[in-house]
Amino acid sequence: MSAYQKEYQWAEQQPESFWEHQASKIDWFEAPKTILAKDDNGIDRWYPDGVMNTSWLALDYHCEQGRGDNTALIYDSPVTGTKQSYSYQEMRDKVAKIAGMLAAQGVVKGDRVIIYMPMIPEAAMAMLACARLGAIHSVVFGGFAPNELAVRIEDAEPKVIMTASCGIEINKVLPYKPLVDQAIMDSRWKPEKSVCLAKTSMCC
Structure with missing residues (x-):
């Protein structure tokens, strides 16, 4: 069985265990204690008590990990002929x-x-x-x-x-x-x- 098949089987048979493991790889502000719960309408909600920020994870986290000078965004417009690259640090500062x-x-x-x-x-x-x-x-x-x-x-x-x-x-x-x-x-x-x-x- 391939690594992909093992991961797929794990996610299919034990979804909470699988996603708890994936959550451990994320730098949360507040790590979730509950992996899966249902809201008042009976709809599944993942990590309902976890706190994170996607902008921080996309930019600040990389700066803190020493990758601030790495390229985060490449802009290449075939319409205007404009080409420009932005580092994680540049993106973070502009977004802020x-x-x-x-x-x-x-x-x-x-x-x-x-x-x-x-x-x-x-x-x-x-x-x-x-x-x-x-x-x-x-x-x-x-x-x-x-x-x-x-x-x-x-x-x-x-x-x-x-x-x-x-x-x-x-x-x-x-x-x-x-x-x-x-x-x-x-x-x-x-x-x-x-x-x-x-x-x-x-x-x-």
């Missing part, structure tokens, strides 16, 4: 600044944040910044028209929308900010703040 900005806008754990941005490094940073605060991010495809974005605003009821001034689709510049402004006007839910990243170098 974005998280601080969101916190200054009143975003706290459990709040929703819509991210309506082109596929740029700052979009990934925005997601990690939300996770850092315990906020819930909803990524909306940047090609959506205002009415489609408005529907998602009403569904998520975000405290903040994060966007960019524009993006590029093949050889066409898309003005994101005016689309967001129109979507907010059309939506029954009004976010408290809209934060825009100016990316003129990518739009021109």
Whole structure:
């Protein structure tokens, strides 16, 4: 029996034991004492009393392990011809600044944040910044028209929308900010703040 088959069999036959072992490999803020439980609706919940932060695990943990100078993110845009690499330390510092900005806008754990941005490094940073605060991010495809974005605003009821001034689709510049402004006007839910990243170098 292969190593994969042994692991698969263990997970299938003794799921709690298997996932308890996997949990031991994670650097928790508070390690879970309960591996699997059911909530009030009878739905399975894994590690219900464990406390962790995915942004910290994705960035800070690697910095603490001496890998801060290693490459964490490679940005390679065939549209703009832009290539850039970010180390774990650079990503951590940038994400922390974005998280601080969101916190200054009143975003706290459990709040929703819509991210309506082109596929740029700052979009990934925005997601990690939300996770850092315990906020819930909803990524909306940047090609959506205002009415489609408005529907998602009403569904998520975000405290903040994060966007960019524009993006590029093949050889066409898309003005994101005016689309967001129109979507907010059309939506029954009004976010408290809209934060825009100016990316003129990518739009021109």
